[in-house]
Amino acid sequence: MTNFLKGESYIKAHISTIILGVLLVVLSCCSLFVGVIDVTPGELFSGDIEALEIFIISRLPRLLAILCTGIGMSGAGLIMQQLCSNKFISPTTGATISSAQFGILLALLFIPGSTLWSRAIFAFITAVLGTWVFVWFIQRIKFKDVVMVPLVGIMFGNVIGGITNYLAYKYEMTQALSSWLVGHFSMVLKGRYEIVWITLPLVILAFIFANHFNIVGLGKDFSKNLGVPYNLVLFSGLTISAMITAGIVVVGSISYIGLIVPNIVAMYKGDKIRGTLVDTALLGAVFVLACDMIGRVAIFPYELPIELIVGILGSLIFIALLFYRLKHGRRAIRLGNGTGCNGAVSNIEGGVSK
């Protein structure tokens, strides 16, 4: 009886995770059999070579790329939001994506015959540097309103994007670059996407250090009190997020997911990363997968880029979130003099005795 009760409470506590997991499996199966060339499960199991080839070269890589993108982007967003204790920060609004794109352009310019891996290395370096500079910048400047932080991030990202576009235009790279500026999965084939695998070990790494990230998110004094090295954990965490993002951008960047998915999960599950990371990753994957399928079905047999679908849905959800956060008071939003990236530092520096 007690065992039964225990089982029941376990299910109750993890009900959202279970629903998301089941939903993801169902959608994944559907996704595998949606496409211009009809592939049915029957053909596959009867050993049809052509069907099997399509499956292995195109459908499966596509699905895996989508799953990794969803998991990675939402995970990276969650870590960035928690570390900076600002719900509006994400790889999109924290200049990470545009920095990674800048890195890809540099790789294309300097190594004309660059492989996926060399581009990825450039993207890693620039994404990490861009994110660090952004966070360093918002730590130095006191913002009165939290909404200012992502606005500055968007501006910063646009400046980097502007430089990228200028260089691309000057060296006639615009066409080559466009495939990285607008994310879509139609080009994902075996051998051209494997870099996204890097997101999985990084997300697991984030899960291991989840409590450290939470404590750092609670502020500099708070982490010092608990013996957690603030700056080390902050910048390691940002590096993990930036690397996840860069790994995905090399295949195709998708905005908004890192911003909205962690926010939706935090609404019902709270902010403890250990408790929310799995849900966040699953919801991210479900969201990207659903958007991808809409994109593939909407003007069948043609395909809309997923960035377009995510952009439309994402911006609507984002506006809804914005209203929710503003309506449900300042509690959910950090004010400048609280803890976290911008607050804690200034509190110590300006904390000349009361």
Added chain:
Amino acid sequence: MHIKELSKQYDGKTVVDNVTFEIPKGKVISLIGPNGAGKSTVMGMISRLIAHDSGIVDFEGKDIGKWKSKELSKWLAILTQTNNIQMKLTVRELVTFGHFPYSGNHITPKDKEIINRAIEYMELQEFQDRFIDELSGGQRQRALIAMVIAQDTDYVLLDEPTNNLDIYHATNMMKIVRRLCDELGKTVILVLHEINYAAFYSDYICAFKDGKIAKFGTVEEVMTKENLSHIYGVDFEILNIEGKPLSIYY
């Protein structure tokens, strides 16, 4: 804990000047003084949140700056005014973070027991799964104290714990401080603005003025008309209530 010739400067301006005193173990010590007297800075330095320019904070035979941060977090807990947590954490999650220096990422049954006891001690059982941003100010304050108890340290430092609390919650807070010392045997160091709370609930008072110690001693020694008038620059009367010297100022 011995504090010797401690000084701190900000932009060439001395805020703490040559402060020397000793913190008696197992007592409640209040740091009082007017605004800008340096009491919060001293608190920051003895808790290692602020680095000291010169002097020594001798903690258990070693300067506080030479301690490993993680090791020190098992000895000394500090709650600052900036700890107004707005993260959506449940009370239990918050208290569990308090035990982090011991447990790290792995919570053993023994850790769980310590966390449970901290929650029970602060009578938070019925709120333990509620988010802290849904609690009242007093409950939230109790949750933070439960977190400090879960940190299981000999020394507890509280920076203006009664700030922003009404009389009821502030008085309860001071009673909790007394219990931390009397029942759990902790050394509690407080920064307080309300002199009478300091007088009624602490064992020792350290009064600051202009970055220097104006008077350090037992409550009776510090709470005199002359001392307080000198420190705050206003007129004082001392009354004796329940055997404690309480002040009236005007």
